[in-house]
Amino acid sequence: MNITVYGKNIQLTDALKEVTTKKIGKLDKFFYKNIQAKVVLSVERKKQKVEVTIPFNGRILRVEEVSDDMYSSVDDAVEALEKQIRKHKTKLEDKMHSNESIKFENIEPLIDDELEEDFKIVKTKRFAIKPMNVEEAILQMDLLKHDFFVFINGDTDEVNVVYKRKDDNYGLIEPEF
The missing domain is CATH 3.30.160.100 (Ribosome hibernation promotion factor-like)
Incomplete structure (x- = not known):
C-alpha cells in the first residue's frame, strides 16, 4: 500500500x-x-x-x-x-x-x-432537469433549502450536481464517462 x-x-x-x-x-x-x-x-x-x-x-x-x-x-x-x-x-x-x-x-x-439491513429505498422522486449554469443551480438549491441539486450544465450539456459543504462553501460534481 x-x-x-x-x-x-x-x-x-x-x-x-x-x-x-x-x-x-x-x-x-x-x-x-x-x-x-x-x-x-x-x-x-x-x-x-x-x-x-x-x-x-x-x-x-x-x-x-x-x-x-x-x-x-x-x-x-x-x-x-x-x-x-x-x-x-x-x-x-x-x-x-x-x-x-x-x-x-x-x-x-x-x-x-x-449487521445492518440491505439498502432500502423508501421514496422515489422524478423531476425535470433543465439546462442552467452553476450559479443558477446553487441559487435554486438554496431556494429549495436542499443540500444538493442535480441539473444539466448549460455550458457542457452534461448532468452535474452542486452540493453544500460542511464549511458552508459549495462543491460541484462533474461525472466522467
Missing part, C-alpha cells in the same frame, strides 16, 4: 507521519495490488481531523474522523475503514472483478449486532 500523508493547518512532524503511515498500513492485509491511500491530517477549530481516501477497482473507501487528539483520530479512522470493509464484504464479493484488489479471506464477517 502506498500511503501519502498531507498536513493542512498543522505542522506535520516525522513522528506523526510515521505513526499515521504505520497504522494505515495495517489495512494493507485487505488488498492484493499496490493501492494508493491518501491521508489528510488537519486542525479545524482545535479539533484534530483525519481524512483517509482509498480508491480501488472503481470504488472508493473514505472516512473522516475528528477528536481532540490526532493519534486518536488516526486510530478511529483505521477502525472505521476496517468496519466499512467488513460491512460491505458480501456486496463487494458479488461484484465482478472485485477480487482483483481485495483479499476477502482476510476480512472477518461482522458480528450480528453490527
Whole structure:
C-alpha cells in the first residue's frame, strides 16, 4: 500500500507521519495490488481531523474522523475503514472483478449486532432537469433549502450536481464517462 500523508493547518512532524503511515498500513492485509491511500491530517477549530481516501477497482473507501487528539483520530479512522470493509464484504464479493484488489479471506464477517439491513429505498422522486449554469443551480438549491441539486450544465450539456459543504462553501460534481 502506498500511503501519502498531507498536513493542512498543522505542522506535520516525522513522528506523526510515521505513526499515521504505520497504522494505515495495517489495512494493507485487505488488498492484493499496490493501492494508493491518501491521508489528510488537519486542525479545524482545535479539533484534530483525519481524512483517509482509498480508491480501488472503481470504488472508493473514505472516512473522516475528528477528536481532540490526532493519534486518536488516526486510530478511529483505521477502525472505521476496517468496519466499512467488513460491512460491505458480501456486496463487494458479488461484484465482478472485485477480487482483483481485495483479499476477502482476510476480512472477518461482522458480528450480528453490527449487521445492518440491505439498502432500502423508501421514496422515489422524478423531476425535470433543465439546462442552467452553476450559479443558477446553487441559487435554486438554496431556494429549495436542499443540500444538493442535480441539473444539466448549460455550458457542457452534461448532468452535474452542486452540493453544500460542511464549511458552508459549495462543491460541484462533474461525472466522467
